[in-house]
Amino acid sequence: MSDVDAVWPGGADGADDGVEGWDLPFDGGLREAYDLMNDENFAGLETHEEMLSDRVRVEAYHRGIHRHVAKGDVVVDLGTGTGLLAFMASRAGAKTVYAVEHSDFIDLAREIAEYNGFTNIEFIRANSREFTPPEPIDVVLHEQMGDELFNENMLENVLDLRDRALAPSGRILPSRFRLFVEPFSMRDDMRIRRFWNIDLPDGIDLSFAEQSPVAARFNAFRNEEFWLRPHSVEATIGRPQPILEFDLNTIEHPDELPLRHRVERTATADTIVDGCCVWFEACFDDDTTLSTSPLEPVTSWGNRVFRLDQQIARGEALRLDVRLGDLVEPSTWSVRAL
Secondary structure, X not given: OOHHHHHOOOOOOOOOOOOOEEXXXXXXXHHHXXXXXXXXXXXXXXXXHHHHOOHHHHXXXXXXXXXXXXXXXXXXXXXXXXXXXHHHHHHOOOXXXXXXXXXXHHHHHHHHHHHOOOOOEEEEEOOHXXXXXXXXXXEEEEOOOEOOEOOXXXXXXXXXXXXXXXXXXXXXXXXXXXXXXXXXXXXXXXXXXXXHHOOOOOOOOOHHHHHOHHHHHOOOOOOOEEEOOOOOEEEEOOOOOOOEEXXXXXXXXXXXXXXXXXXXXXXXXXXXXXXXXXXXXXXXXXXXXXXXOOOOOOOOOOOEEEEEEXXXXXOOEEEEEXXXXXXXXXXXXXXXXX
């Protein structure tokens, strides 16, 4: 019997013994890694305030859940956090919702559920890979998309639970994803220029710094990436096209996804290519898509930019080599002009 099976109340048949929730142990090394991620990203109320205040995020999940969770469904909310998706599934008619969360925030989720009168949600403190539901699952809910889509281990966690517990006719919400790495031009008043290209008042000239050995001392560890400020994108270079598309219902393994891509766009005007911006789309169905594009309403996700600073003329082709390295480590990704 596995550790997970051993701690389920009610035995292997999952009979209810009145317990509202329980904690599951998991491997020390895994706990350390997840605790570190939670301490850095999700330990305080401020992060959850940002996510719960994100109307784009909340409305997309609300619509997707109420469209695709049916009365009587058994649902797992993978990484429940404050419990929002579990609460939505309950309101949509789910028979039972297993809300799985490995952090201390599960205590707050339990309290919110009690205050709001939810009685069909079981809270399980565990890493999802050590959680085995006592019955087949009709719906896997998740929101484990990082800024660069993959960096919260979405693929590994969702595919693991899918393969172990999802019923043959089960659904994953959201299931279809598109990843974009798109060249773009910033609004002139928002552009982050190179030190030696910055225009200053009173005739102050920094242009010499491009060749200055003194300036070079401070340029050795230049950050060729930055985070995009909201409303700073003027336009993409050509029509955006995803470099990756996949469906969590059908993909067998993360290794199926190619890591090297050639991006080619044609400029429609003389412009500056400030860099390549990363965003994703999460699709619940053809009518319900959550987009983190900088050209769409602002969300709680950020947009990483790979800096290019390249002039391009109208009609000129821009060719880029995009390498994703390790999918879950965006620091290993790179974009290079060809």
